[in-house]
Amino acid sequence: MSTTSARVFDLPALPPVLPAFARAAWSATRSVRTPVTMPDWTVRVAGLSFDRSQVAAYNALCGFANAEQVAMTYPQVLATPLYLNLMTRPGFPLPLMGLVHVRNSIECRRELAIGEHFDISVGLGATREVRAGLELDLGIALSEVGGDVLWQATMTVLKRGVRSDDSTLALSGPKPTQLDGAMAEATVAQYLRIQAPEDTGRRYARISQDYNPIHLHAATAKLFGFKRAIAHGLWSKARVLAELQPKLACAPRRFDVSFRQPLLLPGRATLRYVQERNGIEFALLEAAGAKVHLSGTLR
Structure with missing residues (x-):
């Protein structure tokens, strides 16, 4: 799979999600051309902060005892509008309907706190062929305003059945019901x-x-x-x-x-x-x- 030149989309605020879901539904009609050319795109928003009431609601739903703790899983909630915005832009080569979330990795450099400000970005990352189809990594990063990365995650999604060369398939990996x-x-x-x-x-x-x-x-x-x-x-x-x-x-x-x-x-x-x-x-x-x-x- 090849990539295009890098492009960064700076947004003034987190975008609304309903238009993105409408575009996601429409993307089901999109045919996938192989080999897949994945654009090198990043979308970002500067100067955000955690909402106390949203953090408390998230913690109550997920079972965290401290209502004001910013769990290391919470920043991905804020990233939802960004990765939807990124993958529903004209030129993204895969339909969103049917993408399966297969892996998720989070690294947190330090504890996060309500009241601090940060920048957030989501970028399209590596693609790879696997037994079931084509995997795509999305990189999510939370940074000090104009500074160092505080938190980052890799969200790997799978589009089943998309291949360009069976000889390059990665056939390793556990079966769905095995423990390792x-x-x-x-x-x-x-x-x-x-x-x-x-x-x-x-x-x-x-x-x-x-x-x-x-x-x-x-x-x-x-x-x-x-x-x-x-x-x-x-x-x-x-x-x-x-x-x-x-x-x-x-x-x-x-x-x-x-x-x-x-x-x-x-x-x-x-x-x-x-x-x-x-x-x-x-x-x-x-x-x-x-x-x-x-x-x-x-x-």
Whole structure:
């Protein structure tokens, strides 16, 4: 896959999401040309700050005990309008409908606080061919105003079935229902119960502005092949963080997750974790079965 010359779009404020969702729906008619040419684009907004009431609502929904703690997962909520704006611009080569969030990594240089100001940006990153299709990395960064990066994340999405040369496919990687490493071999693990009420997707949408219909109602999710609405992956990730963060001696600095199988709403899951010297390895499992909803590490 080739790339075009770099371009940065500076916006005066976070853009509205409803026009972006309309453009996302229209993008379903877009045909994908191979080899895919991914533009080198970044969109950014300067001088933002955390809204106290929004942070409190997010924390209540995700299970964080401190209403004023800015969780390391929260900046991605602010990034939602930006990555929608970026991927619905004319010239973006993939339809948004059908993109699957497969991995998410967060690195936080220090704790974030309500009241501080920052710049936020989202950029299109690397693409790679894998067994299932084409992966794209989106890089999200939170920086001091005009200064150093405080927080960054990589959000990897998959477009199934898009390939240009089968000989270059990356065939490695775990199967969707397998546990890896210490989680698969651990003989002593701890378990926590996670509840996901039926309205979780709608409540998360009001905070994150991510109104993807697969998360909202059973009726809208069925249009896309799901039996019921599914929990947003970033809500599930934040819910895991809320349970595991208090078990660490200090605030975590890195949080890596692979998304495997959707969590249907309403639903119950079991959080299985193994505490190690340098962090926690975990998997969110189907409450009554062997399926893995997500797995990862918190350090």
